[in-house]
Amino acid sequence: MATLLRGEVPVILQPAGTAQFQGAYCPAGVPFKEVRRGPFDGKADIVVRPDADGGVPRHMTLGGGAVVYEYDGRDTKGRAVYRYAPRLSPSHQGVMDGVAEVYAEYARTKEGQ
Template identity: 75%
Template sequence: MVMVLRGEVPVILQPAAHAQYKGAYCPAGVPFAEVRRGPLDGHTEYAVRPDADGGVPPVMSFDGGRFAYEYDGHDARGRAVYRYAPRLSPAHQGIMDGVAEVYAEHALKQLKAQEGGR
């Protein structure tokens, strides 16, 4: 559990919703649902400090700016919900290309298994 200092708001990182993944890079052969997944989804060890007006930062970035999460309101527990933002994450295309390779390898293995079973 995160140690929240006075004035801070706990954060939960979640997969992208439609607003975040619409128009994001998705290579052929990869289900678009894979675009939603962020590398830090489910993490709760972060907190943000609201500004003077009570607003939280619109975007949080991680790993030297490689991954971005976009603010999407508060949950029932009062945590600030940040959703993975693939369009704002410079590492997203490289990750998706890697995912595409895994899907292609899996499809090739299945094809070889079907051919060997005949």
């Protein structure tokens, strides 16, 4: 866990919840559970600094702005929970297209057995 400075709030990154993944891009042949997964899920060595009214930023971008996580409340440990937001992440469609290729290749090899 990161060392906290005064006022900082620890963060945990989680997979998308229903609010984040509804309507997100999912190619044919890919289980919708894959849409929920973010590349930084489980990361807990991040902190945010609340603004003047005590609220934390609504969104957090990672990977040079390619991946977006959305604030979703606090957990029982007081950490700010950010969930992967596929609809807001510019890299999401490209990643899902890659996942679709892997699923298609697996299906082809399975048929050839």
